[in-house]
Amino acid sequence: MVGEGAGERPGKRERTRLQLVQAAIQVFSARGVAGATIQEIAEVASMTTGTVYNHFATKEAVLQEVALVLARTLCERIAQSYPQVKEGAERMAIGQRRYIWLAEQSPQWALMLLDVSAATPLLLQGVLKYALADLRLGVKQKSFKVTSEEAAMDMINGAGAQAMLRVAMGQAPPDHGVAVATLVLRGLGVPPDEAAAVARRPLPPFPEEAPSAEAVPASGRKAARARG
Amino acid sequence: MVGEGAGERPGKRERTRLQLVQAAIQVFSARGVAGATIQEIAEVASMTTGTVYNHFATKEAVLQEVALVLARTLCERIAQSYPQVKEGAERMAIGQRRYIWLAEQSPQWALMLLDVSAATPLLLQGVLKYALADLRLGVKQKSFKVTSEEAAMDMINGAGAQAMLRVAMGQAPPDHGVAVATLVLRGLGVPPDEAAAVARRPLPPFPEEAPSAEAVPASGRKAARARG
Amino acid sequence: MVGEGAGERPGKRERTRLQLVQAAIQVFSARGVAGATIQEIAEVASMTTGTVYNHFATKEAVLQEVALVLARTLCERIAQSYPQVKEGAERMAIGQRRYIWLAEQSPQWALMLLDVSAATPLLLQGVLKYALADLRLGVKQKSFKVTSEEAAMDMINGAGAQAMLRVAMGQAPPDHGVAVATLVLRGLGVPPDEAAAVARRPLPPFPEEAPSAEAVPASGRKAARARG
């Protein structure tokens, strides 16, 4: 086509798509994945349902895209927050604590993350890649002793998700992140004292742009579809 | 008529209710909690929707009842399967492995259990009571060293659920249960060698009546609600 | 049949039927005629739906019976409350004011009366018979001058019903009954001064057993189906 203004470089289509994804994240946060509707996502994005379907074939596709974006954004930011840390054990602890910390900063957002995770394998896949790398690093450094990578990942992921949930629901004691990270490190084979010490080191600063959940009117999420 | 055997008495209502719960379990297994509909539950139970509402005020109420039944049945059977084991650590390992074993025996059923757990706090509450007891027992026996019960429960529950999911989805290596239980015990403070040894002890036999998931026609569950 | 105990003279069947009618009145009051359900009527009467259908062929039949009972009870009690009054004008005023007074004493009950009236011609028929008699008496006594009985009855009935509604809804000024009766008498041809005087005479006492509306739990009538 000709009419396409060259001045619109950053892709108008892309911008629209991004806005829709942002809106979807907001609505997923507010209503839960199951409770979200295409019409509300469109409305929040100040668009119409037709437009949503111009970008995504189906509601499921919106979910996939949200998962993808979430995974990318999250992983990058988290991974970039501790490039200088070379120790697998500490990297692992930081990862765990970071997610739990996020749940503290933005419970709604964390619940959404868990919800989206449960609904699509994509998100989890992306996130766990990093955890797996740290796990292997720790093993290579002889900090971790695991005979089954799968078992280790289940513990890491399971404990982390569970802790996020507890924190997001306001039922966690102070320093829950440190406590959980300590147990996980011990499980991975780090001697108790060292585990406690490593897990307690200060968290590196976190790049800006905290995840936003914004306001979506009323009639809160129907059933906290989170995992237990 | 008069000739009706007195054996019929013990509650037709109760029998119907039970049939409905069984049907609900089947449908939850086949479609997931969110994808299940009252009409299909009624149909599977060979009844009408009206009858369902004669027994349960709401779809949510059906879910609650299923959770209750599940919790009661499960906990009793599992707890009774190792009354003679006095060591907290071993009890804990048995519990973990038992659930993972169940996921192996009946993947559909396990997915349903996870799904129902996610949707209602009731079920989890019931199940975790037993795990908590074993945790405290282990602490009293100096096998476990934990500073935060909450963190410990998150690890125990999280790792277990995650492992069940992996097993149910057929992505687990052999002896996954033992591997996970080992890590969990280590996380709870049991020395590595002992942890491995305890987790490897043979599972006590399990009372009959394996959970049934039966067949429900087609159009598989909508949102696999997977997690791994 | 033989088994019918002679000691049960007052008719057990009749008693049951009466209880059902009483229950129906309560439920109609609480939920409105349209909002009432057979199951709640049965429940309030401490019976089962089956029993209701042993006495009434249909919900409509229950309504008819309620209307009949209401008409009989009401008319008798009202008519008997002023047998000594011989003047048509005063009898008319008393009738009007009595209904309005009832609406004051028991708004719920009045709304039900209006609602039942609207739903079945039976009730109104019974009630208006008395008003018509008083109208004719007044005409014969030269107090009233009307060329159309129908028009007169419309004014009498319409004004009365409207006033009951206003009173029942708590939107009437004090002495609304007297004011309305005065206007009606004037409309019927009574000179203003006399109309005011007659309408203001003290109401004769009213036989006991005020209409009961009792308590029926919550979830009040859906839409005050009353007439405007």
Next chain:
Amino acid sequence: MVGEGAGERPGKRERTRLQLVQAAIQVFSARGVAGATIQEIAEVASMTTGTVYNHFATKEAVLQEVALVLARTLCERIAQSYPQVKEGAERMAIGQRRYIWLAEQSPQWALMLLDVSAATPLLLQGVLKYALADLRLGVKQKSFKVTSEEAAMDMINGAGAQAMLRVAMGQAPPDHGVAVATLVLRGLGVPPDEAAAVARRPLPPFPEEAPSAEAVPASGRKAARARG
């Protein structure tokens, strides 16, 4: 496409909404407010239930809109039909007779009006505003003598509604409107002779577009909601 005439613009949405309201009026007429269903309204409008809910949040909202439209249409047309009449008494009589006349012209429509009035305060409110104005005008002109506006309005409204009902049901003698108006005027304090004379004056012509009730198949209104 481009060739679309600009004449289409003035709101497809509005047109649809209007069609729905028209359909609702038809269905309300045929089945009564309580007996009307959203599906039949949709069907009569040649649309689907979903479309109805695209325009009205709830069945109640449809009723409100119908009431609003009815009130606006009616009041304007009636008020405009006698702008030149300056006498309160005559205006009052015209109003009364006009409604009764409408019931004669279109009984179904009148019954619907009464039914809608009963179900929502909106309609009545709008209609009575005009009657109240005429009442006050008559009082200022010393034609009426009333001590309670509320009582007067109850008589006016009540007698009018009752008369409409009787006429709509075909049970009224000829000239019922005049007869009722006469009585009402007398009730408001107009001397009998004058009342009769004023009420008998010819009705001014009425602007076109008589209310249509059309045909809606069978299975007549469930509860005739009659009143006398």
Next chain:
DNA sequence: CATGAATGAGCCTTCATTCAT
């Protein structure tokens, strides 16, 4: 591309009524 009105399948829930006991 965007629009947004329209669709229609389907869900949850209610309730008058039946009937075996």
Next chain:
DNA sequence: GATGAATGAAGGCTCATTCAT
């Protein structure tokens, strides 16, 4: 005659999806 579990026909409402403009 009483019981009450079961029925099943509707009804209100939601929402993913389509399509003409």
